[in-house]
Ligand code: HEC
């Protein structure tokens with residue numbers, strides 16, 4: 233991880249430790265700090281939107297300036313520049329336009345691709361669950377991202393956008409849910425779109441009903457990083473926490489070690505796209521809630 237990011241992760245971590253309890257931490261946080269925490273940990277926007285070098289490592293000082301190219305039978309799209317640059321980023325988008333892109337997957341009615349829906353690679357169906365205060369915080373933080381000029385190649389669409397609804401996001405969350413650790417965990421797992429990768433996959437679709445968390449989605453030659461490195465054909469494993477086929481026999485510390493440090497129980501270092509580089513900054517309480525939720529999945 234570049235020094236700048238490590239420093240940022242450290243600051244976020246210290247900010248988290250300084251306050252006692254999760255509620256105290258969020259109550260004391262400014263919207264920009266909350267947005268930075270979300271974007272740079274659980275949401276891992278940079279996992280797609282930041283460029284990497286040939287070894288797959290993030291490039292210091294180029295964060296959010298455009299990244300991964302994703303190719304499927306329906307589209308080839310590069311995660312665009314989401315810095316505040318007015319020509320090549322989202323500097324001239326209004327707050328409402330940014331929120332619409334996140335929640336509905338629609339572009340503004342101006343610019344080169346005016347009104348065109350975003351390819352399903354952008355995890356809009358999950359972001360639909362974002363609580364209004366978190367959405368405000370994300371936008372507030374994105375406004376602080378320094379402008380970088382970089383135009384990504386335009387998307388190519390070969391089929392209409394087909395976005396899969398995610399049941400937990402459709403049902404929605406409310407602040408009142410968050411006295412319950414399992415519900416807080418469900419919220420984090422939803423906005424972190426963990427299950428987009430970790431659910432049963434067939435014919436280009438996830439099964440979020442009968443295969444939630446069962447694993448099986450392959451990441452290989454269809455996904456290409458901006459500068460070459462690929463995801464080595466790795467398959468997302470079963471992460472149901474109440475079944476032996478998944479994480480049922482793992483201790484909480486072992487699950488935490490995979491999520492925050494990228495090390496599986498058998499000791500192997502997890503490959504991308506598992507976003508542990510970002511999850512490393514998650515607060516203890518948030519990881520505990522994520523694990524509590526995973527433990528409810530059979
Ligand atoms: C799994 C990869 C992925 C993740 C994670 C992701 N995005 Fe995206 N995003 C994309 C892709 C790919 C596109 C472009 C789709 C297209 O061109 O049709 C996109 C488009 C966008 C756009 C529209 C930009 C434009 O110029 O049209 C915005 C804004 C955006 N993403 C913000 C975010 C934010 C903020 C996050 C984190 C909360 C995020 N994205 C997480 C892949 C991702």
Ligand code: HEC
Pocket residue numbers: 274420421424425426427428429430451466467468469470471479487490491496497501502503504505506507511522
């Ligand atoms: C973009 C896809 C993707 C997302 C999003 C994702 N993961 Fe993963 N995850 C993977 C892949 C692929 C692996 C396997 C990597 C390897 O073995 O090299 C993995 C591995 C894991 C493991 C280790 C399990 C084992 O049996 O080795 C755990 C635990 C895990 N992920 C939990 C999560 C959680 C919790 C989230 C959300 C906060 C999440 N993942 C988000 C793709 C993803």
